[in-house]
Amino acid sequence: MKIANYTSIKPILFDNEQAKGVSARVMIGKNNGAENFCMRLFEVAPGGHTPKHTHAWEHEIFIHAGFGELFHAGQWHSARAGDAILIEANEEHQIRNAGSETLIFVCLIPSGVPEI
């Protein structure tokens, strides 16, 4: 068993053309003995965004706080606290903060792929 608040874990920061204003943490991963899937937590600052990318594994996302938009199939879709999002394998996607407070979400991936 492990309990950790995200605020107690030092984030990895991304601030470039691909990922702007993004802080990333592995909350539960292979180092904790998670055998099947991995939980990461992301914070996106107002005006920030994750990279627009595609990969061969799915995301299961839960929005904890804030207001964002998800790019998928050429369109932006609103996403807010309490939303669950499934992005299937090989679907191009990007998330941006569309509000004035930090966008916070957990994003889970299957084991065996890069954790961050």
Added chain:
Amino acid sequence: MKIANYTSIKPILFDNEQAKGVSARVMIGKNNGAENFCMRLFEVAPGGHTPKHTHAWEHEIFIHAGFGELFHAGQWHSARAGDAILIEANEEHQIRNAGSETLIFVCLIPSGVPEI
């Protein structure tokens, strides 16, 4: 791709000796094409609790709102919004609401086991 707010999904209610004041929803599961793991969302009313049980698969939990306590290895541990919890396979566990507002958390399980 699928986006759904938990408030838009009708919950299954549990209110008996084993599980008291619990509302459960499958947010992302096999019916959505999730191949590797399943996201459920639980609300536990003040005074309520999940069943104390053990099973052969792990939980990855993220506390969205409220204040709870996790029973593990004979002790109660505090759990609050922003906490990630790993419960490994075959670890006995139970969660109770230890506050005055609804405790809300997502709990993920591997595919191939009962979704609720």
